[in-house]
Amino acid sequence: MRARLVGALRAVPIRWRILSIAALNSAVVIVLAAMIWNGAQVLGSAWDDVRQVRESDRILALLESETGRLQNLIHRYINQPSPDLFAEILLLREAVLGTLTDRAAKDPMLSGSVEELERTTDRFLNGFGELRTVQATIAKTYEEQVQGPAKDMAGLYSIIEGATGHRDALIWPSLGKSREAFTAMLVAANSYYLSQSVAAADDARRHTETIEKTIPVMIDLADNDLQRMALQKLATRTTALQEGFAKLSEQLTNRTELLRNTIDASQAEAIGAIDDLSTKMRRREQKAQETFDRTLGAISRRVLSIAVIFLGIILSAGVLIALSIRLPLQQIMAAMRAITLGDLGREVQGTRARDEVGAMARAVEVFRENAIAKRQTEDELRASKEKAESALLELNTAQQNLIDAERLAALGGLVAGVAHEVNNPIGISLTVASSFARRSEIFEAQLRGDGGLRRSQLDEFVQSSRDASQQLVANLTRAGELIQSFKQVAVDRSHAERRQFSLSEATDQIIASLRPVLKRSPTTLQVDVPEGLLLDGYPGSYGQILTNLFLNAANHAFADGRAGTITISARPRGTDDIEIIFADDGAGMTPDVQRQAFDPFFTTRRNEGGTGLGLHIVYNLVTQQLGGRMMLESKLGQGTTFRIIMPRIAKGGAQSTESDGTSQWPNRTMSST
Numbered sequence: 001m002r003a004r005l006v007g008a009l010r011a012v013p014i015r016w017r018i019l020s021i022a023a024l025n026s027a028v029v030i031v032l033a034a035m036i037w038n039g040a041q042v043l044g045s046a047w048d049d050v051r052q053v054r055e056s057d058r059i060l061a062l063l064e065s066e067t068g069r070l071q072n073l074i075h076r077y078i079n080q081p082s083p084d085l086f087a088e089i090l091l092l093r094e095a096v097l098g099t100l101t102d103r104a105a106k107d108p109m110l111s112g113s114v115e116e117l118e119r120t121t122d123r124f125l126n127g128f129g130e131l132r133t134v135q136a137t138i139a140k141t142y143e144e145q146v147q148g149p150a151k152d153m154a155g156l157y158s159i160i161e162g163a164t165g166h167r168d169a170l171i172w173p174s175l176g177k178s179r180e181a182f183t184a185m186l187v188a189a190n191s192y193y194l195s196q197s198v199a200a201a202d203d204a205r206r207h208t209e210t211i212e213k214t215i216p217v218m219i220d221l222a223d224n225d226l227q228r229m230a231l232q233k234l235a236t237r238t239t240a241l242q243e244g245f246a247k248l249s250e251q252l253t254n255r256t257e258l259l260r261n262t263i264d265a266s267q268a269e270a271i272g273a274i275d276d277l278s279t280k281m282r283r284r285e286q287k288a289q290e291t292f293d294r295t296l297g298a299i300s301r302r303v304l305s306i307a308v309i310f311l312g313i314i315l316s317a318g319v320l321i322a323l324s325i326r327l328p329l330q331q332i333m334a335a336m337r338a339i340t341l342g343d344l345g346r347e348v349q350g351t352r353a354r355d356e357v358g359a360m361a362r363a364v365e366v367f368r369e370n371a372i373a374k375r376q377t378e379d380e381l382r383a384s385k386e387k388a389e390s391a392l393l394e395l396n397t398a399q400q401n402l403i404d405a406e407r408l409a410a411l412g413g414l415v416a417g418v419a420h421e422v423n424n425p426i427g428i429s430l431t432v433a434s435s436f437a438r439r440s441e442i443f444e445a446q447l448r449g450d451g452g453l454r455r456s457q458l459d460e461f462v463q464s465s466r467d468a469s470q471q472l473v474a475n476l477t478r479a480g481e482l483i484q485s486f487k488q489v490a491v492d493r494s495h496a497e498r499r500q501f502s503l504s505e506a507t508d509q510i511i512a513s514l515r516p517v518l519k520r521s522p523t524t525l526q527v528d529v530p531e532g533l534l535l536d537g538y539p540g541s542y543g544q545i546l547t548n549l550f551l552n553a554a555n556h557a558f559a560d561g562r563a564g565t566i567t568i569s570a571r572p573r574g575t576d577d578i579e580i581i582f583a584d585d586g587a588g589m590t591p592d593v594q595r596q597a598f599d600p601f602f603t604t605r606r607n608e609g610g611t612g613l614g615l616h617i618v619y620n621l622v623t624q625q626l627g628g629r630m631m632l633e634s635k636l637g638q639g640t641t642f643r644i645i646m647p648r649i650a651k652g653g654a655q656s657t658e659s660d661g662t663s664q665w666p667n668r669t670m671s672s673t
Contacts, residue, residue: 014357017321024317028310032303039299042291049288057282060274066096067271074128074259089128131258138251142193145244149237150186153211156234157182160218163226171221178214181207189245196252204245211238328357332364339368425475432475436468497540498650503533503570503578510543511568514550521554522563529570533578537650541621548614549582549642555605557586557640564639577628577645585639594634618642627651 073089157179164171185207192200215235222228335348348365443461447453507529518525535542550566558564566584573579589597596602598619622630628646 021314021318021321024310024314028307028314031306031310035299035302035306039295042295043299047288047292050285050292053282053285053288057278057285060278063096064271064274066092070096074131131255134251134255134258138193138248138255141244141248141251146189146193146241146248149241149244150182150189152237153182153234153241156230156237159230160227160234163224163230169221169223171218171223171227174214174218174221178211178218181210181214185211185241189248193248193252196256201249208238208242208245212242328361332357332361335361335364335368339364339371425479429472429475429479432468432471436465436472439464439468498536498538500534500536501539501542502531503535503542503580504529504531506539506542507546507568507570510546514547517550517554521558522561523554523558524563524565526565526567527569529568533570533572535578535646535648535650537626537646541625545618545621545644546582548618552614553582553584553586553640557584557588559587562586573645576649577647580644580646581641582644583639583641588636588638588640589632589634590636594632597632598630622646625650 070089070092073085073092076085157175160171160175161179164175185204188200188203188207191197192204212235215231215238219228219231222231332348335346338346348361348368439461443457446457507527511525511527514525546568553566564584564586566582568580568582570578570580593604598615600613600616602616619630622628622644626646627650628644630645631643632640633643634640
């Protein structure tokens, strides 16, 4: 069964098999996306209800907070009226009305209950207007009908006291008792007006009754008409005070009832309406939350079911498709393994299939046939390879020989130049010595002659002897210096020994060995190498670098007897490196020449005997033996500058330039156009 299914699937190209899996995955994604989108709509609606309910709850909580605060401010204003409290009440009243009209009226869940809330709130706020009217009436009653008679009574008491001549009068005790009752009555009336205390009202009434009782007694005890007239007016004002206090008590009671029935009751009714709405909001929120949870659970179950069904289908199809690909591939792998092991007689299976794996099998069959043909030519290729390797070895040997010949040629040129330079002081010394010998023979003949020796002859011989000795010493000293310098340079170049040397001294010795070349050309040499620059490295390599650069400049930068200047300078670069600059103002290089300047066997004067190894050797010595870096800057007609940055302690080995030529070729040339 499996073989038949695999055979049937192999009739379908692999790309269509893979696309079928992708199509099944896409179908799963589409179905799940549709289900999720549908559920998201329901969840979004439920979540909108939850969010709207929470927003409505915040509005109701704000209304409840504002109405409660407004009630407290009204109570404070009734007990202690002030412009600041009244202004704050007006602002809060506008805030409550604004919350109702701007936010609650636009809320879809509160819009049906806004009218009831507005009606309750209007009654609550209108009650404050009525309460203010009552409060104004109470204040007027208190001022006109309580404080007015009280002021008159205080004046009458002063008149009565003034009409009483002395304190021993019979009326004085009753007058004092009445005056004390009047004072206590005023205190109790003020306390009742401010705090509405029942005890204060009772005290005020009791003290008023005391005043009424003492007035007839004082009239009987009066001893003049002024006292009697003042006491009669006092009785009248006391009656007016009682009536005003009673009216004040009635108005305060009305105010209390109005405050209780209009303000507090309306606020309680508004709070009740808000609580009812909050209860409805919580029920609706609970319902929306249940819808949200129920829809989420249904979506999860559906998604899980669809995912399980499609997963089974996809796994089954994937296994069959994998078998239709894996089994033929195993056959091809077995054939390729046999080919790699040398079993070329085994045929590749599945070459007749028309799918991509069949194409691979046919390709492997072609590969097997090619392997058979390749085996036949391996012997011929092996022989050719051996010949090529032998030729390469000979080429490397020839290259190294050319490099060694170039070094020996440079050293030979150095020897010839120094020999020519040393020949001058030695030739002069020989001439002076010969002349001095002949002069000595003449002096000896004169000394032995019969004529005797004059003093002038003796002085002349002494003077000529002194001149000859001075010339001999000077020329032989010059020759010794040249020989010593050449000896040191030759030792350094012939023995690549590592030692510590002074850069200034080594440069002077090398320049001394190059003097013959300088004398034959109009080139000026300027050296700026400060004392104290010590290197731990290979002075022979440094000498060969400087010599090759100098000869390269003499042959290329100042060809055909061209005059110019060569500058050699050095300076410390940090604490670990030294920078050496070799510059000339000669012919310069083109960009193409710069790119190949350090390549071996590259020369622009091959027809004139150039080997193209001078700068290549310099580059190898700098980068490998001394462990430094070398940069080239040149412009055509403006000269060339070589910048060499090498460490104070060489990092290369003594034999770094002695290996085969191919491994030492520079892999990068830094240049500037």
